Amino acid sequence: MAKVVVTLKIMPTSPEVNLDDLNVKINEKIDAFAGECEKKLTIEPIAFGLKALIIMFVMDEAKGSTEFLETELDAFEKINSVEVTDVRRAIG
Numbered sequence: 001m002a003k004v005v006v007t008l009k010i011m012p013t014s015p016e017v018n019l020d021d022l023n024v025k026i027n028e029k030i031d032a033f034a035g036e037c038e039k040k041l042t043i044e045p046i047a048f049g050l051k052a053l054i055i056m057f058v059m060d061e062a063k064g065s066t067e068f069l070e071t072e073l074d075a076f077e078k079i080n081s082v083e084v085t086d087v088r089r090a091i092g
Helices: 019-034 067-074
Strands: 003-012 039-047 050-060 079-090
Touching: 003 019, 003 067, 019 039, 019 050, 019 067, 067 079
Parallel strands: none
Antiparallel strands: 003 050, 003 079, 039 050
16 A cells, blocks of 8 residues: 555644644654654644644555544644645655
């Protein structure tokens, strides 16, 4: 099976949320779901001090849908929303 690159956009509940702590918890969930994998974090300013976490990670296509991961992340107290913004098959 091929590898896929998944991009998640995660919105915290407020600008006061510590993004570093949140990123650590998110990475633990991603590793539990996809196994140890490459990840890239980008912080995107939204408005009024609110920033979104944009996380790209690589997973095996055989895992299927990311719905389980999205549901687990959405249950975090300090996360307002989780959205898969892009899924691409990695070639090479």
